[in-house]
Amino acid sequence: MNPIRSLSFLALFALATSASATSFVVTTDATVGALGATTDATSDVSSSFKDDKVVLAARDDAASFVASEGSIRGAHLEAALVHVRQVAPSLQANDMQLAQAILSL
Incomplete structure (x- = not known):
């Protein structure tokens, strides 16, 4: 294999690895942010509406x-x-988020 091909392969491999790591970080950040928002909504709703009959009746629909x-x-x-x-x-x-919170009651 000639040196230019080897060098090109290594450069493309390095770029592909970098792009994969970056997309993983972005995906992870988005997932953690969404999970955090859902957790906040869940804790707010579950602590306030634990005994609320209207909310409890909605569990199947949720x-x-x-x-x-x-x-x-x-x-x-x-x-x-x-x-x-x-x-x-x-x-x-x-x-x-509210439906998920209702399910957690």
């Missing part, structure tokens, strides 16, 4: 919502989301 990645929205879940947002208007969580 499970369907999470399993379907947001496609299935039951009436109990809709009522619980409205209720949670009325009781805790400062809570900054999307529907998926």
